[in-house]
Amino acid sequence: MALNDVSITIADNEITGLVGTNGAGKSTLLRLIAGVLKPDSGEVTVDGEMTWDNPRAKSQFVFVSDDPYFFSNSTPHDMSAYYRSIYPKFDDVHFEKLLWAFGLNPAQKIQTFSKGMKKQLAIVLAVCANTKYVILDETFDGLDPVMRAAVKSLFAEEMSNRDFTSLISSHSLRELEDICDHVGLLHKGGLLLSESLDDMKTGLLKLQCVFSDEESVKKLPEQLKILSDETQGRLHVMTVKGTREQVTEIFSHIDTVFFEILPLTLEELFIAETEGAGYDVRKLIIQ
Amino acid sequence: MMSENSSFSNFMTLQKNITKRRVWLVVLAFVTYILYDVCVFLLSFNQLGIRTKLAISLLGKNGFNPLITAVGSVLLAIEGFRWLSNRQMIDFYESQPFSKNAHFFGVFVNSAVILFLSHLAGTGLGLISAAAFKASSAAVVKDAFFCFAMDITIFLAIFSVSTLAVMLTGNLTVSVFAAIVLLLYEPVFKFALNTCFTYIPAYVGPGIPYNGIFSPVLTVINHTGDIYNIICAAVCLTLAFFLYRIRKNEDAGKAVPYKTVRIIVKIAIVLIASMLTGLMFISDDSDSLRSEVIAVIISAVVVGAVLEAIYNSDVRKAFKGFGCTVLGGFLAIAIIMSCRLDLFGYSRWIPAKEDVASASILTTDNVKVKLSDIDTVNALLKAGEENKDETESMFELTISYQMKNGRKERRKVYIPKSAKNLMKRIVSSDDFKKGYFKVYNDADIEKNLSRVSISYRNFEDGAKERFANSSDIYNDLKAAYIRDIADYDFDTAAYKMEIGEISIIRSDDSKERNYYYVLPVYKSFTNTVKFLKAHDMYVSPGKLTDETGNYGPFYVFPKKISY
Numbered sequence: 001m002a003l004n005d006v007s008i009t010i011a012d013n014e015i016t017g018l019v020g021t022n023g024a025g026k027s028t029l030l031r032l033i034a035g036v037l038k039p040d041s042g043e044v045t046v047d048g049e050m051t052w053d054n055p056r057a058k059s060q061f062v063f064v065s066d067d068p069y070f071f072s073n074s075t076p077h078d079m080s081a082y083y084r085s086i087y088p089k090f091d092d093v094h095f096e097k098l099l100w101a102f103g104l105n106p107a108q109k110i111q112t113f114s115k116g117m118k119k120q121l122a123i124v125l126a127v128c129a130n131t132k133y134v135i136l137d138e139t140f141d142g143l144d145p146v147m148r149a150a151v152k153s154l155f156a157e158e159m160s161n162r163d164f165t166s167l168i169s170s171h172s173l174r175e176l177e178d179i180c181d182h183v184g185l186l187h188k189g190g191l192l193l194s195e196s197l198d199d200m201k202t203g204l205l206k207l208q209c210v211f212s213d214e215e216s217v218k219k220l221p222e223q224l225k226i227l228s229d230e231t232q233g234r235l236h237v238m239t240v241k242g243t244r245e246q247v248t249e250i251f252s253h254i255d256t257v258f259f260e261i262l263p264l265t266l267e268e269l270f271i272a273e274t275e276g277a278g279y280d281v282r283k284l285i286i287q
Numbered sequence: 288m289m290s291e292n293s294s295f296s297n298f299m300t301l302q303k304n305i306t307k308r309r310v311w312l313v314v315l316a317f318v319t320y321i322l323y324d325v326c327v328f329l330l331s332f333n334q335l336g337i338r339t340k341l342a343i344s345l346l347g348k349n350g351f352n353p354l355i356t357a358v359g360s361v362l363l364a365i366e367g368f369r370w371l372s373n374r375q376m377i378d379f380y381e382s383q384p385f386s387k388n389a390h391f392f393g394v395f396v397n398s399a400v401i402l403f404l405s406h407l408a409g410t411g412l413g414l415i416s417a418a419a420f421k422a423s424s425a426a427v428v429k430d431a432f433f434c435f436a437m438d439i440t441i442f443l444a445i446f447s448v449s450t451l452a453v454m455l456t457g458n459l460t461v462s463v464f465a466a467i468v469l470l471l472y473e474p475v476f477k478f479a480l481n482t483c484f485t486y487i488p489a490y491v492g493p494g495i496p497y498n499g500i501f502s503p504v505l506t507v508i509n510h511t512g513d514i515y516n517i518i519c520a521a522v523c524l525t526l527a528f529f530l531y532r533i534r535k536n537e538d539a540g541k542a543v544p545y546k547t548v549r550i551i552v553k554i555a556i557v558l559i560a561s562m563l564t565g566l567m568f569i570s571d572d573s574d575s576l577r578s579e580v581i582a583v584i585i586s587a588v589v590v591g592a593v594l595e596a597i598y599n600s601d602v603r604k605a606f607k608g609f610g611c612t613v614l615g616g617f618l619a620i621a622i623i624m625s626c627r628l629d630l631f632g633y634s635r636w637i638p639a640k641e642d643v644a645s646a647s648i649l650t651t652d653n654v655k656v657k658l659s660d661i662d663t664v665n666a667l668l669k670a671g672e673e674n675k676d677e678t679e680s681m682f683e684l685t686i687s688y689q690m691k692n693g694r695k696e697r698r699k700v701y702i703p704k705s706a707k708n709l710m711k712r713i714v715s716s717d718d719f720k721k722g723y724f725k726v727y728n729d730a731d732i733e734k735n736l737s738r739v740s741i742s743y744r745n746f747e748d749g750a751k752e753r754f755a756n757s758s759d760i761y762n763d764l765k766a767a768y769i770r771d772i773a774d775y776d777f778d779t780a781a782y783k784m785e786i787g788e789i790s791i792i793r794s795d796d797s798k799e800r801n802y803y804y805v806l807p808v809y810k811s812f813t814n815t816v817k818f819l820k821a822h823d824m825y826v827s828p829g830k831l832t833d834e835t836g837n838y839g840p841f842y843v844f845p846k847k848i849s850y
Contacts, residue, residue: 036536086383
């Protein structure tokens, strides 16, 4: 069974990332959402409509698989004609503009494109279809940093211009770090975590401090929930639960030489959230 | 969005897209039909004088159009649904806003349109070419469109069977193989069975008829069964659609996704492959039994292993599911050995007299003679069935029974020398003479004696013939011949050579309905010879003797007499 007891809700106008190792069930989940696979039990809905064998629900999204398909001997122009016939809101002007921006020749045979160029073209076609949702399966993986940044800015532009919701899977958390509003972590067919980054950040703090003496550590009150504590000499780097105000208040009563609250990276947020559940997330998604 | 469009508009969009992705097939279909219907026609046009017949033979049902249609139907079905075997294409097509039903029937309608239009173009241009060379006629047009209509049923049947093959499999190569198996299994299995039957000692063909029951290929070859094609299409397309609906897209790439199908296919393929291998080693010699069994076992193991390796895409799993291999091989051995060793007693069967409505023997010159003496026929059959020594055999004889329950039973046996008395009894009987000699069955001749001509020729130096056109001598000949037949016996039939033969022909004005039969003349037929001499028709046999020696021809039982 590729997926078991997974329940996830994707909000409108957000970019949701889905991370997990190979075989975690990311592609299966995306294919279920795209109506390619039929769930054995349960239901997958888009705007309240089941996606399996439902053209009306499917007309709301474009699904780009991890290995996108193009007609043999076709060019980007041929593919845009095909997409136009299926998605009536397909934006030709935007398409031409994006091809130029990504440096893709509209008359070149797609079979001569590199793997990265094919992924870029698939993303451009999906965005220009002007559907409400775009589902991308590991599409970012394998793009070079410049192109990844370009795609991210493209998504940001789309979100600012229209209703645009995207679900992106990746086996690497770092690929999604600065683009997602919401992240889900899949592992062995189950959903370990699904939270908005804002919510995650609200309850977690990373701080570094140097205590006057190590005995002060023991004086930290029990209400301060320390998720991790790494030391480098006398420097402690801690991840703790609580608001900025609560933590500052607690540390004001502790004798410290140095105290500073730092921003948390997505990676650190994940580590903090999942280690408590007994998972070594570094091995799972951080490469 | 698509959902806002009408269903028809969606369907047309799908049609357009399907056509785009298979342009090469459209071109191939048009080129093939036009090439055949027009170019071959033009190239063959030096055959002056038979232009209309040529046009009929090329454009009609006996031409190659049914074959082109059959091959085209397989290609259209496999190409049309090949996306189901490829994960990349499944992700692409199944995520698009079309229903599964629209995809299925979209491919069907698109294939039908491609085939019909290309066929129609070929036929139309063929007819125009024929008209340009003044080879067209109402018959040509009628035959061409009859062929077109027949080809529609061929398309329906073969496309449906091929679609079923695709739905049963999950891999393009295996789909092609499955289509071939579904289309050809029946004729090949029938061939294997019929070949096995020939090794039953007393078996008489023609065996299982090659009319299509499951395979539309047979109806294409036989140019029959248009209704059957439509029924076959309805059944297979329904089954294919059902499988398409329940088929899981995650099975794309698997050779055969359904476990039950894997088992049935493996047993069926191992069975037929083992049978065919066994038949390559089969012979009447009892010493070959061991090599036949070994050949079947090796073939079963090899074919079973290959199939299992294909199923699992892993050679290391070749010997999984060995039970199916054993069952398939066992069935092959059982079928071959049941024929070779006559396990069901086919060649030991003798009917109870009270169950027989009538009995007859088929002479080696294919005259079926009905006999009322069932006891003697049964005794002859028993002697033949018990005869195991070929050197003691006189000749081969086919004995037929019409049973009271309506069944017909036939046995081919070698009559031993020890059964000579039985043969004498049969050949001397009135039943035999009245059944064998056409002079007793000449109603067609008697209908118009004024048109009858009689000729006689001996067998020396080819043919020396004398003709007598006078009809009034026919009854004299008949009377003389019947007097001679009274003494006709087995010794004459088997050991004496004819000295000549009389041909009796009734030709009608239309020249399309001629009646014809031949009467053998032996040296002992003195009344007949006297008649021939009286009418100046007799030709001396010359050096020809009526003793057979070691060569023929012999009239009644010419081939198997031993001396």
